[in-house]
Amino acid sequence: MRIFTREDIVAALDETAALAAVERAIVAFAAGHAQSGDAGHFSFPAPGDAHVKVAHLAGEDVFALKVSASFYGNPAKGLSSSQGFSAVMSTTTGEALALFADGGWLTDVRTAMAGAIAARAIGYTGGTLGIVGAGIQARMQAEMIRRHIGADRVLIWGRDPAKAQALAGEVGGEACGDLADLVGASDLLVTTTPSTEWLVDNDWVRPGTRIVAVGSDGGGKRELDPRILGRATIVADSIDKCLENGEAGWAVRVGLLAADGIILLGALLAEPRTFATDAIVVADLTGLPVQDAAIAGAAWRKLAST
Template sequence: MAHDIRIVTEAELRAAIPLDTGAVDVVEGAFAALARGDVVMPPVMSMAMHDRNAEVDVKTAYIPGFDGFAIKVSPGFFDNPSLGLPSLNGLMILFSAKTGLVDTVFLDNGYLTDLRTAAAGAVAARHLAPPDVTTAGVLGTGVQARLQMRAAHLVRPFERVLVWGRDARRAAACAEDLAATIGIEAEICTDPETLVARSQLVVTTTPATDPILRADWLHPELHVTAMGSDQEGKQELEAACLPRADLYVADRASQTEVMGELRAARAAGLMPEQPAELGEIVTGARPGRQSARDITIADLTGTGAQDTAIATHVAQRLGDAGTRIRT
């Protein structure tokens, strides 16, 4: 039986799909479903190609009640920059959850991953940040530094954003972008300690393997989202940050203890108990922030459930975008 499959490019996605509260809401729904336990999410399929200095990861998840499920393929070819190509590419495929037929192929080069990752940051900020955030800060100056601040501003409309990065020029460019896209005051901080001291909401977005945020810097009325660590060797927060917080929340505990901030804390003998997961805070199964003065930490490593949520959401919003192929 013939049916149409839609092919959508990165440029078409960028034109049609903004980072908005709709994206945040649908990713929040994915976390809630994860917490209810009715999501099927196999372990990540990973294939290393050592002679190519490359790796490819495949993620998927089925969320009952969603119209579709996504399969995401993320190749990382780390010699690509010498060819003038980005290291990370990939695509996402949305299948009908009713028939298994291919619905949409998103040739997105990771754009939907960027969106759903930023949306998860907003979900964390919505449920964990202090009610009044006037200043937000970001450690890191890349794509996620920009997107995390834009996403957080949707749920906590702060007046000022602070940017710190190892490279002052990149930090300036990031601050300039944020001032323009959010339309607020943006400042560079030359040291991360000052940035944390002045902020009520901090997001870490670096590939750090040595911690860049110290436990001593944590102060009342602060929420920190650490989203840079997604592999075993990475760590942005000093391990002592986690027990020092009033509340530590994982996106998926079974992942954060392997590739998130929880890994180093566990290795240091800290945080022996089963942490709360973000979805449990969303559904109310476990308590979130108790007072404005609490210190909270969210540890985000990325889940296939977010991919299924964003792909389903985007497919419904695309209008006439893309190329239809009759099969």
């Protein structure tokens, strides 16, 4: 088994090819052309949480096992809040071919890629991008969306104004001290926090807003007022998982949203549709194991040739 460091993977990964692989994986999942085990989710009092996921895409010669962890007090200890690793295994022999000791980098990247893919699918073509959060995923979403779709203006809000200001400087954006102002100004709103109480109020969201909700992926997390979902068209990477762990589940449980009206993201990518300009569209993303298999496979194919 070969072991690759984060530096090895960052240097080798072809972002355009990996982005295409992640999109194909989302479509394959929706079409039933993938296997994935039930994701394991663990919560810790640190505070922190971890996910264990395994998946295989039909036709691929490898499958992947991924452990990703987020420990939100790590920056104060001089550590990244993202941790973890991936293992790539042969579908022919079962051999462990590679261990990616990437500290969770591939997970962060594929999450940002899924955000950009979803943003385009729900009709964002550019304008003002508002990011809720000031951590790793906030930065990656801002960078990925700007590179692959574009944004005339990037606004950043965070609980810690100093972190929001620092991130705004990194991504060429503007720190916004009032979350309501950021939401009202955003053509695309991306939420990236581990909040367990909703942050974005229904009254702040104007018609035509597109939202990519990334933070709610288990452990009681939520970022959106469920009334927003009650007046929106909902797109989910996995309907079952979004009902269990995502923003959609909160709205369904209080009777504001009918589960049978949710659109599967992979189906939308396979058969694109145009949403009304005044429609609120929310992409609810909890993270698919097949995305991990896709990006790990893309990284392995590149690294195996070196």
